[in-house]
Amino acid sequence: MKRAYFFLPLAGLVVFAGYLGLQTGQLPGETEIINRYAAAYLQTAPNGASPTDCAASPHPDPSVRMVINCTHPLGLTTTFYVGPRGETLPEPTGPEA
DSSP: OOOHHHHHHHHHHHOOOOOOOOHTOOOOHHHHHHHHHHHHHHHHSSTTOGGGEEEEOOOOOOOEEEEEEOOOTTOOEOOOEETTTTTOOOOOOOOOO
16 A cells, blocks of 8 residues: 555645634624624513614724624613624723823
8 A cells, every 4th residue: 555545634634624724713704793793682682672773883992893882772772892803892991191
């Protein structure tokens, strides 16, 4: 049996691991982020909430990718601050005087 046949499974595994590494390193898109936070809003909001209650806007601070505001028809507002990789951030504070 040729030696190459022994290394083909290893080569396939290396290529597959590289593909998975590239996929997990991708930044999520804005639509994906907004949908994720809209789903989180629906889990905590009272009856009558819908995903269209949520809207996103950019934030002037470069460490905050976007701000997602979800406004319930009853007037309740839920705000999510999203980081560069789609993670939830605490509410940013203003500059100290």
